[in-house]
Amino acid sequence: MIKKLGLIINPIAGLGGSVGLKGTDGMVKEALKLGAMPQASCRTKKALEQLSVIKDDIEILTCGDDMGEEAVLSLDFKARIVYISNKDETDSTDTAKAAKIILHEDADLLLFVGGDGTARDIYNAVNDKIPVIGIPAGVKIHSPVYAQNPSKAGELAKLYLTEKITRLEEAEVLDIDEDAYRKGKVITNLYGYLKIPFEKRYVQSRKAGTPLSDKANQNTISYEIIDNMTEGVYYIIGPGTTTRPIMENMALPNTLLGVDVVLNKKLVIKDAAEKHLLEVTKNNKCKLIITPIGGQGYLFGRGNQQISPEVLKNIGKDNIIVVATKQKVSELYGKPFLVDTGDDNIDKMLKGYIKVITGYKETMMYRIN
C-alpha cells in the first residue's frame, strides 16, 4: 500500500541564527539584509535522501514553492501539492493551514522542517492526531520532537513508514520567548505534546534484557507516589507526561500543561493558578510532585511559573518530591537539575541533593544547582 507522507517546510527557519539574531520570529527582513542564506530546503533534501529507497511506496503531500515543492521535485518523488500560499512571504498561518489539510488527507506521517516556533504551529494545528517528525533547521531547537539531525529524521521516517517501528511516544513542544531571549533572559514554556515514532535508542544490545519503556517506568513511579499518599495532605501535581499517570491511575482528570491539586485522592483544584496555590499552601500540609524538563533538567522556572518562589517557600524543600524516569535522568549525562525561580533565596534553599523517585521503591540521589 502506498503511504502518504506530509511535508511542510518553514522556508525561513534558521535565517536569524546565521546572522546572530537568536531566532527568526519577526526578523526575516532584518536577517536577509544581513546576508542570511535560506537552509531549510537543503536540510530537507538530506532527510528525504534517506527515503529514496522506498520512493515507489510513498506519496508526498506538500506545499507549493519553497514550502516543499522545490525540495521534493529535485529528488524525483511522487508528490502532490495540497496547499499553495497566496502570499509572497509565508508565515506561521501557512504552516498551520497546510498541516490541517495534510491531516484531512489522512497522511500516515507528517515531516516538518523548522525550529521551536514551527513545532508550536504544527502542534496548534494537528495536536496529537497524526504522528510527526521534526527536521531541525531553526535557530532554537529545544523541543525533543526534533530528530538530532536531518538524516536521522529521514531514517526514522523510513523505519516508521516501512512499519519497522510501530510504537509512538509523546515529545514535548517547548519554546522560549524570543524577545526576552534577545535581552538575555530565558523563559521556556511547555506548549504541549506531539506524537513521534518511538525511536529504539536503547534496544541494540540484548545483554541487559529489554529495559522498561519510558511509559511503563512512568507507571511504576505513579504507583510509588499513590501507595505512599497520606490522608489530609494536599498533593500538588506539576505538569508533564511523567506526572500524568499519577492522576490517571487514581482515575482523576489531569491537566497536562498545568498544575492540579489532590486531597485524599480527590481532585480539589484543576489547573491551579499561583493564587490558588498560595491559598492552599499557606495553612495546609502540602507535597509538591514535580518532574524536570527532559534534556534540560530545569525543575522550576521553566514551564511551571505558577509554582512561584512564594509557593515554594510555603511548601518547603522537604515536601518537594521529584520524579523522573531513568531514561530521563540518563539523558542529562550527569548535569545537575537546574532551578531558576527568580528568587535567589529560594534557589539557594533548593540547592543540594534530592532523592528523585525513579521507580517503585527506587530513588536516585541527584544534585540541584
Next chain:
Amino acid sequence: MAEGGNIVKRINRDFKVRNFHQAKWDEPIIFELSKKGERGILIPQAEDEIKESIGDGISVLPDNIRRKQSPDLPEISQPRVLRHYMRLSQETLGADVNIEIGQGTCTVKYSPKINEMLSRMPQMTELHPLQPEETVQGILEIIHKTDMMMREISGMDRFTFQPGGGSQAVFALASIIMNYHKSKGQGKQRDEIITTIYSHPSDAAAPAVKGYRIVYIHPDEEGYPDFEAFKEAVSDRTAGFIVANPEDTGVYNPRIKEFTNLVHKVGGICGYDQANANGLLGITRAVEAGFDMCFFNLHKTFSTPHGCGGPAVGATGVINKLVKFLPAPLVDFDGNKYYLNYNSTRNHYSVGKIRSFIGVAQVIMKTYAWIMSLGAEGLYEVAKVAVLNNNYLFKKLMELDCIDAPYIKGKQRIEQVRYTLKKLTEDTDITTGDIQRRMMDFGMHYWTSHHPYYVPEPATLEPTETPSKEDLDEYIETLKYIFKEAYENPEMIKTAPHRSVCHQVDESGMDDPDKWAITWRSYLKKYK
C-alpha cells in the same frame, strides 16, 4: 605451485585486520528435523530373566512419577544430531575462536583445557549430590579447600558456593542483610539498600526482589561515587550498601573505606560485588576495605569459564558475625572427615537455601585447579597483567580522536574502561550499536553498556590477562579500521553485519510479549 611467486596470492601478514567470514547454515530448529520413527539409539529388548524380575520396568514406579504421555522429543538419528549441533557451534563466535576483549564487565578469559578435562572425568560426572557423605569425600575436600583459599583472597571468614551466579549471590547478600537486621529487631525500620549507577544492575535488582527500597548514587565529576550525595543518602533506614569497586567504568574508588565506615556508623552492612575483581587479586582485599561480605564470580575471575549463561557460581563470603546467617549446608572438616554442616538451620538465623545442594561441583573443582596451578604469586601476576593489558589498550585508543573515556583524566584504570564514541557519532551518525554489529564482520565482540546509557554512545572493553600484545594490536587495528570506515563509508557500517550468520534482524518483536516464544511449545501455540 609456488613457482613464479606472483601466481600464488599470499596473505599479507603486515595487515592486521583479519579476513573472516562466519559459517552460515540454513539450519532448522531440532524439532523441525524430527522424522517420525527415526531413532538415534535402538535399545535392545530386555532378556527374559530381567523381565521376570522387574516386569516392564515401568509399572513398578509410583503412579505420580509416571508420564501419562510420552515426551514430545525430536526423533532423529545420531549423525543428524551431530551435524545439527556442529553447525550451530560453527555459527557462534565462541571464546575459543575470537580475541575476546570486547565483552567488558564479563571477564572472559582463557580457561585451560586441562581443567575442562578434569571436570569431565567420570569421578566428577558420575557424582550425585544425594550420595552419602562418606562416598563423596573427594569433592567435599575440594570445596572445603577452595573455601579456605577464598578466605585468603578476600579476608572473609567463611564462604558458601550455593549461589548459582552473580545475581543470586547479590540475592544472598540481601537476604543476609535482611536476616541480620531482623535478628536485631530492626527489620522493618531498615528498608533501604544503597548502590551506585555504575555497579552492576543486579546490585539493585536482587535487593529489590527482597522488597528493599533502592537508593542510587551518581558519580561525581571525576567518576567516583559522589561522597556528598552518599552522606545525604545514609540514615537509620539504611540496611546495607552493595557496590562494585572498581565500577564498570574501570575507576577504583580509593575512598571506599570512608563509605563503608559511614554505613557501619549508622548500623548498616556492607556487601562487596567483586565481579570486577580481576585486577585486584593479591593487591586489595574486601576485608581491608571495610566490607562485611563479598562475592566472586568463579566463572569470571576464576576462569571456569563464563558464557552462555552456563554453569556459574557466585562464591559468597562473610565475616564471622554473619556466618550464622549463611545458607545451609556448609562443608566442614572435623579433623578426620569432611561433612555437611546444617547447624545454621537450627538457630533460625540462616537465610535457608538460596539454591539446591552445595554449589555446582564442576565449577568449584575448576576454580580449585586453576588457583592451585597458579599459586598466590600466580594470582597476583594475573591481576597485574590484566591491568597492564587494559591500560595498553586504553592508551592506544586514547590516541584516536573519535573515542574518549569520561572521568578521571590522566590516570590509569583497573581492568576495564567504559569509553564513549560521542564524537564519532556526532561526526558520522554511526552509533556504538552500529560499531557493535560491524565488529562481528571481523570475528570480534564489542559491548556497549547496561541500560540506560549514562555514558553517551558507550563501549565497554575488558582484555583480561589472556591476550598477547599481538592480540591487543589486532583488536585495536580492527577498531581503527572501522572508525575510519565510519568517516569514509558509513553505509558499510549502517548495513552491517555482512559476514556474520545473520544480517540485520527485525527485533521489534522483542518489546512485545505477545510475540515472544521462548519454548518450542509456545512457538507452536502462537505461530502454527
